[in-house]
Amino acid sequence: xxxxxxxxxxxxxxxxxxxxxxxxxxxxxxxxxxxxxxxxxxxxxxxxxxxxxxxxxxxxxxxxxxxxxxxxxxxxxxxxxxxxxxxxxxxxxxxxxxxxxxxxxxxxxxxxxxxxxxxxxxxxxxxxxxxxxxxxxxxxxxxxxxxxxxxxxxxxxxxxxxxxxxxxxxxxxxxxxxxxxxx
Amino acid sequence: xxxxxxxxxxxxxxxxxxxxxxxxxxxxxxxxxxxxxxxxxxxxxxxxxxxxxxxxxxxxxxxxxxxxxxxxxxxxxxxxxxxxxxxxxxxxxxxxxxxxxxxxxxxxxxxxxxxxxxxxxxxxxxxxxxxxxxxxxxxxxxxxxxxxxxxxxxxxxxxxxxxxxxxxxxxxxxxxxxxxxxxxxxxxxxxxxxxxxxxxxxxxxxxxxxxxxxxxxxxxxxxxx
Ligand SMILES: Cc1cc2nc3c(=O)[nH]c(=O)nc-3n(C[C@H](O)[C@H](O)[C@H](O)COP(=O)(O)O)c2cc1C
Numbered sequence: 001x002x003x004x005x006x007x008x009x010x011x012x013x014x015x016x017x018x019x020x021x022x023x024x025x026x027x028x029x030x031x032x033x034x035x036x037x038x039x040x041x042x043x044x045x046x047x048x049x050x051x052x053x054x055x056x057x058x059x060x061x062x063x064x065x066x067x068x069x070x071x072x073x074x075x076x077x078x079x080x081x082x083x084x085x086x087x088x089x090x091x092x093x094x095x096x097x098x099x100x101x102x103x104x105x106x107x108x109x110x111x112x113x114x115x116x117x118x119x120x121x122x123x124x125x126x127x128x129x130x131x132x133x134x135x136x137x138x139x140x141x142x143x144x145x146x147x148x149x150x151x152x153x154x155x156x157x158x159x160x161x162x163x164x165x166x167x168x169x170x171x172x173x174x175x176x177x178x179x180x181x182x183x
Numbered sequence: 184x185x186x187x188x189x190x191x192x193x194x195x196x197x198x199x200x201x202x203x204x205x206x207x208x209x210x211x212x213x214x215x216x217x218x219x220x221x222x223x224x225x226x227x228x229x230x231x232x233x234x235x236x237x238x239x240x241x242x243x244x245x246x247x248x249x250x251x252x253x254x255x256x257x258x259x260x261x262x263x264x265x266x267x268x269x270x271x272x273x274x275x276x277x278x279x280x281x282x283x284x285x286x287x288x289x290x291x292x293x294x295x296x297x298x299x300x301x302x303x304x305x306x307x308x309x310x311x312x313x314x315x316x317x318x319x320x321x322x323x324x325x326x327x328x329x330x331x332x333x334x335x336x337x338x339x340x341x342x343x344x345x346x347x348x349x350x351x352x353x354x355x356x357x358x359x360x361x362x363x364x365x366x367x368x369x370x371x372x373x374x375x376x377x378x379x380x381x382x383x384x385x386x387x388x389x390x391x392x393x394x395x396x397x398x399x400x401x402x403x404x405x406x407x408x
Contacts, residue, residue: 047194047259047260047261048194048254048259048260049194049195050193050194050195050199050252050254050259050329051195055390055393055394055401056390056393056394056396056397056399056401057394057397057399058397058399059394059399059400059401059402059403059405060403060404060405060406061403061405072406073406076406076407077406088267088270089266089267089270089271089306089309089310090302090305090306090309091263091266091302091305091306093263093267094260094263094264094267097254097257097258097259097260097263098260100255101254101255101259101260103255104254104255106406108401108402109386109390109401110383110386110387110390110401111289111382111383111386111387112383113376113379113380113383116376116379117289117291117293117294118289118290118291118294118379118383119289123402123404124404124406124407143305144305147298147301147302147305150297150298150301151256151257151298151299151302154255154256154257154297154298155255155256155257158255158256
C-alpha cells in the first residue's frame with residue numbers, strides 16, 4: 001500500500017513526535033508498504049484565500065503555485081493518508097489545517113446531494129482513505145478527542161472517503177503500524 | 184461603556200460574507216450605544232506587531248464577535264492560528280462574552296453545527312471566555328459578501344439573516360446571552376429536495392461557463408499523471 005504521512009508538527013524540537021513518526025515509517029516499510037512522510041513545516045505553503053481560482057481560473061490547480069502542489073499531487077496518488085499532529089488547544093495544528101484548506105482544488109465545484117445534504121462532486125476517480133494520529137497532551141479530555149474524530153470523519157466525507165484509522169502516539173508503534181497495514 | 188470587538192476571520196478579508204454579516208451586527212450595537220471596533224484577521228496575522236495588537240484588542244473587549252466562513256467543516260487556517268495565539272497568552276479572559284457567527288456555502292447550516300460549533304465552544308471554555316451564543320448561517324455565498332456588498336444592498340435575500348442578527352444585537356445590548364441558532368440564507372421554497380437538485384444543476388452551468396470564460400475546462404484533472 002502507498003502511504004502518505006502529513007506531519008503537522010510545527011516544532012522541530014518536539015523530538016518525541018518526530019521520532020515516533022520515524023519509527024512508524026520504518027515499521028510500515030518493514031510490512032512492505034511504500035511510505036512517504038511530508039514535514040509540512042519545511043514547505044512553503046500559503047493559506048487558502050477562498051478566491052475559487054482553482055475552480056474557475058485554473059481548474060484543479062491553485063492560482064498560487066507553491067509547495068501545496070506537491071502535497072495535492074501526492075495525495076491523489078496515495079492509498080492512505082495519515083494526518084499526524086500534536087494537539088494544540090484541543091485541536092490539530094494550524095499548520096495541518098493550512099494544508100487541508102489547500103486541498104479544495106482536488107474536489108469539483110459541482111454539488112451532489114448526499115442524503116439530501118450538499119457535498120462537492122469528485123474531481124478524481126479515487127481518493128485515499130484517511131487516518132488520524134494524535135499526540136495527546138495531558139490537559140485534554142475524551143470529549144476533545146471525540147470532537148477531533150468527528151471533525152476528521154466529516155473531512156473524509158467531504159473528500160469522498162472515510163476515516164479508517166485513529167491512533168495516539170502513546171500507543172505502541174508496532175501496533176499502530178500493523179493496524180494501518182490491515183486497512 | 185461595553186466594548187464589542189468584531190474579529191473578521193474570512194481569508195477573503197474585507198470583501199466577504201463574514202464582513203457583511205459582522206458589520207451589520209456591529210452597526211446595530213453601535214447605535215445602541217456600545218463602543219465597537221473591527222479587526223480583519225488576515226491583516227493582523229501579517230506580522231508579530233499586528234498579532235499582538237489583535238491580542239491586546241481581545242484583552243480590552245467585553246464582547247468578542249468572531250465572524251468566519253466554514254472550511255472543510257471547521258475553522259479556516261487563519262482562525263485556528265488566532266485561536267492558538269489567544270490560548271497561548273494564557274490571560275484571564277473570564278468575563279468576556281464570545282460569539283462565533285459562522286457561514287458556509289452549502290444551504291444547510293448543519294454543516295456548521297455538525298462539529299465546528301463544538302470546536303468553538305471547546306475553545307471558549309478552554310481560554311475562559313463566556314459562551315454567549317452562536318449563529319450558523321447556511322448559504323452564505325447568497326449574501327454576496329465576496330462582491331463587497333452589504334446586507335442592506337442585497338435586499339430580500341438578506342431578510343432572514345438580518346432578523347436573527349437584530350435579535351442577537353438586542354440580547355447583547357441587554358447584557359444577555361442568546362441560544363445557539365441556525366438560519367438558512369436561501370428562501371424556504373428553495374430548500375425542498377427537488378429545488379436543491381434544480382439549484383445544483385444551475386450551479387453546474389454557472390461553474391462550467393465561468394471556467395470556460397477563463398479558457399479552462401471545469402473538470403480538468405491536472406494531477407492525474
Ligand atoms: C478551502 C475551503 C473549504 C470550504 N469548505 C466548506 C465546507 O466544508 N462547507 C461549506 O458549506 N462551505 C465550504 N466552503 C465555502 C465557504 O464557507 C463559503 O464560501 C463562505 O460563504 C465564505 O464566506 P466568507 O465570504 O465570509 O469567507 C469552503 C471554502 C473554501 C475556500
